[in-house]
Amino acid sequence: MAQHKDFALRRLHSLLGVIPIGLYLVQHLTVNHFATRGREEFNAAAHFMETLPFRYFLEIFVIFLPIIFHAVFGLYITFQARNNVNRYGYFRNWMFMIQRVTGIITLIFIAWHVWETRVAAAFGAEVNFNMMEEILDNPIMIGFYVVGVLSTVFHFSNGLWSFFVSWGLAVSPRSQKILTYVTVGIFFAVSIIGMRSIFAFVYPEWFASIATNLPIL
Amino acid sequence: MAEEKKMIQFIVKRQDNPDSAAYDEKFEIPYRPNMNVISALMEIRRNPVNSNGEKTTPITWEMGCLEEVCGACSMVVNGKPRQSCTALVDQLEQPIRLEPMATFPVVRDLQVDRSRMFDALKKVKAWIPIDGTYDLGPGPRMPETKRQWAYELSKCMTCGVCLEACPNVNDKSDFIGPAPLSQVRLFNAHPTGEMNKAERLEALMGDGGLASCGNSQNCVQSCPKGIPLTTSIAALNRDTTLQSFRSFFGSDAQ
Numbered sequence: 001m002a003q004h005k006d007f008a009l010r011r012l013h014s015l016l017g018v019i020p021i022g023l024y025l026v027q028h029l030t031v032n033h034f035a036t037r038g039r040e041e042f043n044a045a046a047h048f049m050e051t052l053p054f055r056y057f058l059e060i061f062v063i064f065l066p067i068i069f070h071a072v073f074g075l076y077i078t079f080q081a082r083n084n085v086n087r088y089g090y091f092r093n094w095m096f097m098i099q100r101v102t103g104i105i106t107l108i109f110i111a112w113h114v115w116e117t118r119v120a121a122a123f124g125a126e127v128n129f130n131m132m133e134e135i136l137d138n139p140i141m142i143g144f145y146v147v148g149v150l151s152t153v154f155h156f157s158n159g160l161w162s163f164f165v166s167w168g169l170a171v172s173p174r175s176q177k178i179l180t181y182v183t184v185g186i187f188f189a190v191s192i193i194g195m196r197s198i199f200a201f202v203y204p205e206w207f208a209s210i211a212t213n214l215p216i217l
Numbered sequence: 218m219a220e221e222k223k224m225i226q227f228i229v230k231r232q233d234n235p236d237s238a239a240y241d242e243k244f245e246i247p248y249r250p251n252m253n254v255i256s257a258l259m260e261i262r263r264n265p266v267n268s269n270g271e272k273t274t275p276i277t278w279e280m281g282c283l284e285e286v287c288g289a290c291s292m293v294v295n296g297k298p299r300q301s302c303t304a305l306v307d308q309l310e311q312p313i314r315l316e317p318m319a320t321f322p323v324v325r326d327l328q329v330d331r332s333r334m335f336d337a338l339k340k341v342k343a344w345i346p347i348d349g350t351y352d353l354g355p356g357p358r359m360p361e362t363k364r365q366w367a368y369e370l371s372k373c374m375t376c377g378v379c380l381e382a383c384p385n386v387n388d389k390s391d392f393i394g395p396a397p398l399s400q401v402r403l404f405n406a407h408p409t410g411e412m413n414k415a416e417r418l419e420a421l422m423g424d425g426g427l428a429s430c431g432n433s434q435n436c437v438q439s440c441p442k443g444i445p446l447t448t449s450i451a452a453l454n455r456d457t458t459l460q461s462f463r464s465f466f467g468s469d470a471q
Binding site for chain 1: 384390419422423425427430431435438439445448451454461
């Protein structure tokens with residue numbers, strides 16, 4: 001396989017987007033969702049995550065290295081395309097272009113987000129409910145986080161579709177169509193989780209009141 | 218009343234030689250029923266005068282079969298790449314805009330050099346090697362159902378439309394494009410061609426090969442012969458996945 005470097009790098013790029021990055025994304029948004037249950041629940045969950053055994057190993061090999069490779073190689077792929085949706089306005093061609101646009105938005109968002117939280121933590125800040133409350137205390141940052149999270153979730157959901165096609169798991173037109181519906185469903189489900197987590201830091205009282213009425217969430 | 222005669226307007230993107238700048242030239246020719254773009258180009262060639270009444274050079278283009286099986290007359294007609302022989306004037310919005318396909322180097326006017334497609338077919342070994350020092354005898358028989366299926370893939374006429382439509386085939390990328398990929402599927406499906414399956418898959422895994430596909434799926438929407446290009450690509454993705462495991466870990470599968 002040594003002579004097939006580009007092939008191997010592209011397959012690796014596709015794989016890393018799902019395992020571990022996609023799995024980490026869903027896990028991260030799920031843990032964030034503790035915020036909808038209140039301040040103490042979120043702080044307990046955040047504390048649990050930051051005291052996991054082998055924390056630095058997990059951060060480096062499950063999060064940072066895969067994301068850095070995926071981002072750098074993704075930029076290379078993005079700038080190789082000449083988008084042509086104005087001439088060929090087909091659904092998949094739009095997805096192709098939006099995948100590249102959301103990739104860049106997501107990269108900017110993640111860089112900013114890591115700087116504000118993980119890098120701040122390395123310099124002594126405490127990652128808790130208060131930190132996110134302060135980050136999200138103005139409409140511009142709320143807007144930035146909403147766009148950033150939606151863009152990340154779109155990139156993940158549509159990337160999952162291309163993962164299945166690129167590895168040859170979904171071959172026939174019908175299987176690819178069914179996969180489109182499944183990944184659209186995943187996009188909405190994970191987006192709702194992400195949006196609820198963001199707004200739990202903005203309107204904690206509302207979430208506290210609704211939790212007593214709808215204990216299922 | 219000769220003045221009331223119906224006219225057809227054309228805007229043709231022209232280029233005098235491979236290195237000169239392109240320019241637009243307008244033409245107006247008398248309407249005849251059932252014209253295609255090629256018969257209109259022939260009409261202009263008969264009397265090469267542009268719509269300003271100035272004498273100009275005849276337009277250069279390529280053509281062969283005139284029945285959409287050779288692929289030579291592909292050009293961009295009103296923004297979409299297609300064969301000019303089956304582009305009927307009655308079905309086109311005017312002025313009809315003709316451009317050479319931008320993916321290929323222009324030779325002159327609407328004539329482009331499609332060599333890169335033929336080079337790509339050589340690169341991926343899109344043939345069945347049967348030459349030898351003695352008669353190998355008849356090959357294995359092909360089931361009729363499979364022959365009918367393979368016939369659809371064999372309709373490819375290397376016209377270049379799928380490369381023109383693909384956002385990943387351009388001057389910044391070395392992607393060979395959808396057409397040669399699908400030909401690997403055709404020759405790998407042939408009972409004799411199957412004997413060299415691994416060689417073609419290894420070639421596909423080279424730079425600018427299969428992995429450069431970004432799944433925009435414009436190719437399958439644009440192919441004039443309705444070839445299931447994206448199905449071929451996904452099926453080859455599966456084949457190369459298995460092939461890459463075999464070549465990386467080693468395999469004794471025969």
